[in-house]
Amino acid sequence: MDAIKIENLVKKYKNGVKALNDLNLIVKKGEIFSLLGPNGAGKSSLINILTTYYKKTSGKTFIFEKEIDEKPAWVRSKIACVSQNISIDEHMSLVENMIFQSKLYKIDAHTAKNRIDTLIKQFELQSYLKYPVASYSGGIKRRLDIAMHMVSNPKILFLDEPTTGLDISSRKNLWEIIKKIQHDFKTTIFLTTHYLEEAEMLSDTICIINEGKEIACGSYLELEKYIPQNIVKIGFLNEKLAEKSYNFLKNQKNNLNINLQKKYIFINISQDKKVFEIILNKLLVNKFSFESAEIVKPKLEDIFLKLTEVERRTSSEYNQYIIA
């Protein structure tokens, strides 16, 4: 059974802005599904519709095969949404926040207590129980925010940019927690994020949308096909050696797309990895010693930028090469 199914979804706001434009998506039960897109792509609009906060203009949206508009109360009982703003009440204690949330979902006191105890342990919040919530760091507040949303044992957990504004250590802790939620609670996770390595690391399925339309959907391996190139990166002891090797390879009549950058040589080898062996063999036989050799695969960032046609940054080695 699909956890979420979206067919020809359109969202047009009263001011005329079309946030979603004939969008189609499927999220499988139990998977971590990441939604990527540049600012204004329609990610938040989509989450707001799926969580019953906004009404759609047209199209069909199903949560576990039930149309959201027809059964909003039922849908609300099956989902939880951790929004961009941390929504815990700072005037209440950690446990009071969780009890309040459990009462919103009409969970009986005994079940709620058991769940709260389990979640406090699972999310490693025991040591914070005696401190006021307002004194927690951003990372701990976010951890409590997610734990609180798990009190209702949702079948789908929406995480709208949950790691924005967190330091790298808190972010990594949160990644562990997201994996734990999927593994221990069998919860389907619908994630939006601006950190592409986050999506790459966590997701079973990644979907890239732009201007309210899906551009590409699939596992990371499936998305790789959008950039059918691998790059060989060979490192030398110094720039002089690199230049010598570069000239040698250039003079070989092999039509290689080859580039020199300081003490590195980059070679486009498409998908044919045998070329990698041939190049290294040629260098070794002709006594061109090198320090390192690797195949640089396109990163999700590269795929994302290519698909969304956003101005390319030169941060990744892959892009450095492509631009060069």
Added chain:
Amino acid sequence: MNIINILLRNIKWRFQNPISILLTIIQPLLWLVLYSTIAGQFMKETMNVNYVSFILPGIMVLVTFSCCSSGGYINFIMKSKGSFQRILISPVRRSDIVLGQIFEAVSLSIFEAFILVLISLFFSVRIESGILGILLLIVPIFFSAFFMAGISYTISLKLPNEVIYETVMSLVILFLFFMSTALFPTENVSVFFRVLLTLNPFVYSINFLRSLILENTINWNSFFIMTIIFSVLCIIIFFVSVKTLEKQTDS
């Protein structure tokens, strides 16, 4: 019962932020203590009652305005913190959310109105209608607060930010307060103005409160008129508030 769940949460917020209690009572308190003392000296000649006793009902209604206005302000805090959306996408009935917030404003209004009554005792004010009269003070405060809290709640959902909300609420409160019998008797005012006063529902709760404080018998006629008018208004504002909340998900 989610009404109680939301009510207790908001009461907890109120007591964790005592400044919000102080700010809502300070202005009515100044009216009661300073204005009544100064204006009372001029009013001695035209009235044969203690002026503090006379304006206490109006000040009690003014404190409910203040508390209810502050209740609507909570919506802006909740929206900025994200808990507004969290509650709205939970399986809670919209009517429970509205009632939970309205009852918090009503509870605070009753609490602060009785503080004003206690303080006024030091200014020789006596509740002439006795114990039953003291208990009946709750009824007009409840009705006034419920209606005003509904208005504040609806306005807070309609307006884009707290600055505009505060400006609009100040206008509403000042208009309702000065277009009432809070500060002066109606005997000497023109017919036109007297007709205008009958359109302000809070005049009926002020008049009934005044009868409880100044008269030694309970004016049941005034009680029933006030109850009927406010019951209708409270039901209307409750449905308007729920509809306005439902429209929040209709962007």
